[in-house]
Amino acid sequence: QKEVEQNSGPLSVPEGAIASLNCTYSDRGSQSFFWYRQYSGKSPELIMSIYSNGDKEDGRFTAQLNKASQYVSLLIRDSQPSDSATYLCAVTVGTYKYIFGTGTRLKVLA
Amino acid sequence: GAGVSQSPSNKVTEKGKDVELRCDPISGHTALYWYRQSLGQGLEFLIYFQGNSAPDKSGLPSDRFSAERTGGSVSTLTIQRTQQEDSAVYLCASSLSAGVSYEQYFGPGTRLTVT
Numbered sequence: 001q002k003e004v005e006q007n008s009g010p011l012s013v014p015e016g017a018i019a020s021l022n023c024t025y026s027d028r029g030s031q032s033f034f035w036y037r038q039y040s041g042k043s044p045e046l047i048m049s050i051y052s053n054g055d056k057e058d059g060r061f062t063a064q065l066n067k068a069s070q071y072v073s074l075l076i077r078d079s080q081p082s083d084s085a086t087y088l089c090a091v092t093v094g095t096y097k098y099i100f101g102t103g104t105r106l107k108v109l110a
Numbered sequence: 111g112a113g114v115s116q117s118p119s120n121k122v123t124e125k126g127k128d129v130e131l132r133c134d135p136i137s138g139h140t141a142l143y144w145y146r147q148s149l150g151q152g153l154e155f156l157i158y159f160q161g162n163s164a165p166d167k168s169g170l171p172s173d174r175f176s177a178e179r180t181g182g183s184v185s186t187l188t189i190q191r192t193q194q195e196d197s198a199v200y201l202c203a204s205s206l207s208a209g210v211s212y213e214q215y216f217g218p219g220t221r222l223t224v225t
Contacts, residue, residue, distance in 0.1 A: 004152075032210045043201055043216040044153070051211065088153070092210035097166070098143070100153040 003027060004091050006101035014109050019076040021104050023089030026070065033065055033072045034090040037083075038103065044088055048074070079108045112137065114204050114217035122223045123192055131187045131220045135204030142185050143205075143214060144177060148198045156200075159185060160208040192224045 005024045013019045021035075032051050036044035050056045050063040050072065062075040072091075076083055086103040093099050115134045123129050135142050144156040155169040159179040170176070174193075179185040189196055199219045205212040 034213065036216075043199075043219045046213055046215060049213050090214075095210060096141075096158060096160075096208040097155060098214060099155070100145075102150075102152040 003093065003099045004089055004101040006087075006089055006104045008102060009105040010107045011104055012107045012109055013079050015079060015081060017079050019079045019083065019106055019108070021074040021076075021087050021089075021106065023072045023074075023091075023101055024070055025072070025089075025091040025099075027091070027093050027099075028067075028070065030067075030070075030091045030093060032092040033063070034098070035061075035063060035072075035074045036088040036090060036100075038086045038088055040085075047087075076106075079106075081108045081110045084108045114202055114215055116200075116202050116217040116220050118220060119218060120221045120223075122225060125194060125224055126191055128188065128190045129192055129222065131189075131200050131222070133185045133187070133202030133204075133217060135183065135185070135202070136215060139204035139206055139215075140182060141205045141208035141212065142179060143203045144185070144187050145201045145203065146171075146198045147201055147219075153201065156187070158208060165208075189222075192222075194224050197222055197224045 035047045038044045048063045050065045056063045060077045064073045088103045089101040117132045142159045145153040174190045177187045201219045202217045203214040205214045
């Protein structure tokens with residue numbers, strides 16, 4: 001079992017819709033969770049971090065964490081074509097290591 | 111302020127040559143991480159530094175890979191006797207400190223192609 005799993009996609013949503021991206025992880029001791037956006041040919045860009053169970057909102061983005069289910073998600077409201085990218089989930093393991101998923105490719109259709 | 115910078119942005123080298131990749135972290139960030147990203151793959155952890163020391167080198171793929179950091183700032187990743195399987199994008203990230211509550215910020219990466 002991979003340490004961090006994401007559906008590779010592509011996930012296609014129409015412009016203005018809500019995009020829901022999911023991530024599961026295997027280490028119950030993981031404490032911190034991050035979502036990065038990566039445009040083709042570019043490096044990952046931090047979108048949000050979340051550390052405790054529940055929802056965290058930042059503009060059009062909402063991160064959701066459920067440690068009991070070992071599940072973290074990212075919701076993007078009012079999706080725009082400029083949101084089309086690969087979204088990476090990162091989970092901490094141990095005291096300093098970050099493990100990244102392989103990413104979900106999102107396509108927002110105009 | 112200035113973000114993480116990396117150089118060169120692209121490097122094409124012949125198999126068997128040595129290459130050096132450079133990373134300049136965000137000012138004040140004491141932790142620095144190196145990752146490798148191959149086409150269609152996730153980010154592979156290589157090594158991290160807290161200050162000038164590298165407590166975990168376990169991700170380095172072979173003894174051809176080495177890294178150092180001087181002055182708690184710039185880091186260089188050296189690959190000796192490059193092989194074609196070393197072709198990838200090498201990413202550097204920095205954070206305020208090493209630890210699970212710190213956010214990592216990435217540089218633009220170095221695309222290495224070994225011919």
